[in-house]
Amino acid sequence: MSRSAHPAGPRHADVLTEGHYSAPAADLNVLDEKVWSRTVTRDADGALTVGGITVAKLAEEFGTPAYFLDESDFRARCRAWSEAFGPDADVFYAGKAFLSRAVVRWLKEEGLNLDVCSGGELTTALDAGMPAERIAFHGNNKTVAEIERAVEAGIGRIVLDSFQEIVRVAHIAQRHGVRQRVQIRVTVGVEAHTHEFIATAHEDQKFGIALADGQAAEAVRRALSLDGLDLIGVHSHIGSQIFDMAGFEVSARRVVQLLAEIRDEHGVELPEIDLGGGLGIAYTSEDDPREPHEIAKALSDIVTRECEAAKLRTPRISVEPGRAIVGPTAFTLYEVGTIKPLEGLRTYVSVDGGMSDNIRTALYDAEYSVALVSRTSDAEPMLVRVVGKHCESGDIVVKDAFLPADLAPGDLIAVPATGAYCRSMASNYNHALRPPVVAVRDGEARVIVRRETEEDLLRLDVG
Ligand code: LLP
Numbered sequence: 001m002s003r004s005a006h007p008a009g010p011r012h013a014d015v016l017t018e019g020h021y022s023a024p025a026a027d028l029n030v031l032d033e034k035v036w037s038r039t040v041t042r043d044a045d046g047a048l049t050v051g052g053i054t055v056a057k058l059a060e061e062f063g064t065p066a067y068f069l070d071e072s073d074f075r076a077r078c079r080a081w082s083e084a085f086g087p088d089a090d091v092f093y094a095g096k097a098f099l100s101r102a103v104v105r106w107l108k109e110e111g112l113n114l115d116v117c118s119g120g121e122l123t124t125a126l127d128a129g130m131p132a133e134r135i136a137f138h139g140n141n142k143t144v145a146e147i148e149r150a151v152e153a154g155i156g157r158i159v160l161d162s163f164q165e166i167v168r169v170a171h172i173a174q175r176h177g178v179r180q181r182v183q184i185r186v187t188v189g190v191e192a193h194t195h196e197f198i199a200t201a202h203e204d205q206k207f208g209i210a211l212a213d214g215q216a217a218e219a220v221r222r223a224l225s226l227d228g229l230d231l232i233g234v235h236s237h238i239g240s241q242i243f244d245m246a247g248f249e250v251s252a253r254r255v256v257q258l259l260a261e262i263r264d265e266h267g268v269e270l271p272e273i274d275l276g277g278g279l280g281i282a283y284t285s286e287d288d289p290r291e292p293h294e295i296a297k298a299l300s301d302i303v304t305r306e307c308e309a310a311k312l313r314t315p316r317i318s319v320e321p322g323r324a325i326v327g328p329t330a331f332t333l334y335e336v337g338t339i340k341p342l343e344g345l346r347t348y349v350s351v352d353g354g355m356s357d358n359i360r361t362a363l364y365d366a367e368y369s370v371a372l373v374s375r376t377s378d379a380e381p382m383l384v385r386v387v388g389k390h391c392e393s394g395d396i397v398v399k400d401a402f403l404p405a406d407l408a409p410g411d412l413i414a415v416p417a418t419g420a421y422c423r424s425m426a427s428n429y430n431h432a433l434r435p436p437v438v439a440v441r442d443g444e445a446r447v448i449v450r451r452e453t454e455e456d457l458l459r460l461d462v463g
Contacts, residue, residue, distance in 0.1 A: 022286065024381035024402035028371070034282040035369050035416040037070035037329045039440075046376030048414060051440035055333055055373050055412050058445060062438050064412070065353030067423055069330040069448070071106065071441035074419075077292075077325045078110035084292035085319065089300070092136050094277045094322025095121045097420035102439060102448040103326070104128035113156070115277075115320045119146040126153060136274075136320075138185075140206050147172050157181045159235050159274075161208060166222050166229070173228030183235040183274055184209060184223060186216040188254040190238050190247045207237070211254055220262055233315060234258055237276025240323065243289065245298045248275060252302045260310035269313055275299055277320035281327040283417045284369045289324070323420035330419030332357060332435070333373070334397075336411045337389065346383045346400070349407065354388010355395045356432035358415070358422045368398045374412035377404035386413070390430050423449065431457055 025032070031040060031048070039051050047054045050068055058068060081091045092115040093107050099116075104125050107114055113134040116122045125135055132153040137146075140161045147165075150158060151172050160166050160182050173180035187208035203210050209219045216234075223231045236251045255273050263269050281289050290298075299317060307314045334351035341347045360366040370386050381402035388395040398415060407413075426434045436451040 025285070028381055028402060028404055029376040031371060032285045032369070034285060034287070035328070036331065037416070037419075038073040038076065039070050040331070040416075042376065048371070048373035050331075051445070052443040053440055053445055055414065058438065058440070059333060059335070059374075059412055061445065062436060062447065063451065064333050064335045065351065065357055065435045066451070067330050067332050067357075067418060067435055067437045068445075069326075069419060069437055069439045071329075071439045073329045074103075074326060075106055075110055077329065078107065078112050080292045081319075081321060081325060082111055084296035085300075085317070086296070088316060089296070090316065090318040092274075092318055092320045093325055094320045095125065096424060097322030098326045098330075098422075098424045098437075099124050100437065100449050101128035104130050108134075113318075115322075119143070119149060122146070122150060122153070122155075132156065136183075140208075144168060144172070151176050151178065151180055154178075155180075157183055157232065159183045159185050160219070160223065161185045163209070163219060163222065166219060166226070170223075170226035170228035178228070179230040180228060181230045181232050182223065183233045183272065184216065184219050184231065185235040185237070186211050186219075186255065186258065188236050188238065188251045190250050211258060216258060217261060217265070220258075220266075224266055224268065231270060233270045233272030233274060235274040235276065237274075237320065238278055240278045241280045242278045243280040243287070245290070245295070248299060249302045251275060252299060253306050256303060256306035256310060256312065259307075259315065260312055263312060270315065272316045272318060273303065274318040274320065277322050277324070279321055279324040281323055281417060281420075284367050286367075292321075292324070295319075327420035328417050330422075330437070331414045331416040332418045332422065333412060333414050334386075336407060336409050336413055339407060339409065346385050349384045349386050349403065349413070350389060351386060351397065351413065352389060353435060354390045354397060354432075355392065356388070356390060356427050356429045357435050358397050358418060359425050359427065360421060361396050361399060362394045365399075368401075368415050368417065370398045370401045370403065370413055370415050372403055372407060372411055373414045377406050379404040379406035381405070382407070386415070390432070392429075428452070428457065433457070 043049050092113040094115045096117050114125050114130050115136045117138040133156040135155050136157045137150045138159045185208040187210045189212050209216045223229050234255050236255050238247050238251050304314050334353050338350045355362050382405040384403045386398040433452040436447050437449040438445050439448045
């Protein structure tokens with residue numbers, strides 16, 4: 001369809017509805033490096049390339065929608081985190097953001113540890129050869145079978161999340177004749193400035209054991225009294241997509257206070273604290289994430305200061321970034337299907353994926369950027385809403401953004417920063433086939449998670 005067949009929607013000057021958008025970038029062809037992975041650039045013809053391969057070639061070989069993951073960027077981010085924290089700290093990649101066997105191997109090669117939160121993630125990690133002692137197991141309701149497997153495998157640590165679990169893990173460990181290394185997850189009572197569904201340190205939610213009413217101190221008492229447990233530290237995770245370090249500072253201070261109370265009551269100085277993950281990334285040009293070395297310095301300064309004040313030996317710190325490592329390393333490539341200009345409102349651009357490959361916009365009101373990537377264009381910016389192909393009006397991928405007004409069906413558009421919590425939260429809604437994840441590096445692209453097929457769907461439907 002040519003541009004004349006679908007008159008362009010409203011220009012930014014005559015937008016009538018409210019939205020989250022700011023003015024369009026001066027030149028829509030310029031890719032803001034904050035939101036794109038590091039090897040992304042435009043070639044001489046204006047097509048986006050990643051790892052040296054153009055999107056047209058990638059679309060031809062792997063189809064759309066698809067996630068393209070910039071492997072060298074992923075590895076560089078792993079190294080940046082481990083170098084920033086140095087040899088006296090541990091970085092655990094949070095597998096829930098995105099996990100596959102290739103990712104596990106990269107983590108292993110780059111010297112990171114891994115945090116898993118389900119039996120499925122544990123299986124993936126072990127199968128790909130991550131040494132069990134480099135794995136931490138999280139979750140508010142781990143099943144007995146999951147705990148059994150973790151203990152049997154010799155997992156590095158289990159993060160205890162309830163009183164029942166303290167007893168369960170102790171019994172299972174004793175049955176296996178081991179002392180399981182554990183941490184206790186505490187809720188420190190911080191209101192993180194993020195969406196309520198991804199904030200986790202206020203008291204009224206399902207994770208952790210509260211510090212405030214003495215529950216955490218009681219949990220420590222019980223854990224120390226049980227032979228099957230080797231209590232190595234305290235864990236806190238305050239939420240996700242957080243930019244402000246103030247919440248982490250309060251959390252670190254309260255966790256150190258608890259360590260001091262434990263020392264006073266039990267005469268034991270626990271050797272470790274884990275401050276969780278949750279560091280924000282840039283989804284749009286408005287976001288300004290911190291670099292790993294700034295985060296590492298801020299956290300280690302506060303822990304050192306608080307420990308000096310409490311006359312405690314400084315514990316070993318661990319952190320669990322998921323999004324901050326994998327989020328910026330991938331984009332989702334879509335083909336434009338239909339285009340509907342709504343006079344006085346905006347133009348709806350439908351793509352061949354949607355809420356089944358990115359639920360975050362519908363679920364958290366998340367903001368994303370989008371760019372025309374199969375070519376450049378000098379056309380005027382047009383206010384668009386990028387929507388999917390699902391039978392639901394909330395099926396929105398990018399709520400408010402600008403694309404060139406000559407956008408046409410068949411064009412390729414890409415949504416950057418979809419490496420975290422997109423494939424891992426993908427669904428089969430409307431029997432959509434979950435897209436593949438393709439790793440791109442140095443001019444080579446390979447599928448690391450293949451596209452689902454209709455046979456896959458029918459295989460589960462036993463009739
Ligand atoms: N550690 C713990 C104990 C966690 O619960 C999480 C995330 C992380 C680390 C990693 O957080 P990250 O650095 O990736 O923010 N689906 C939501 C995010 C849920 C996060 C759950 N826990 C989203 O799409 O924003």
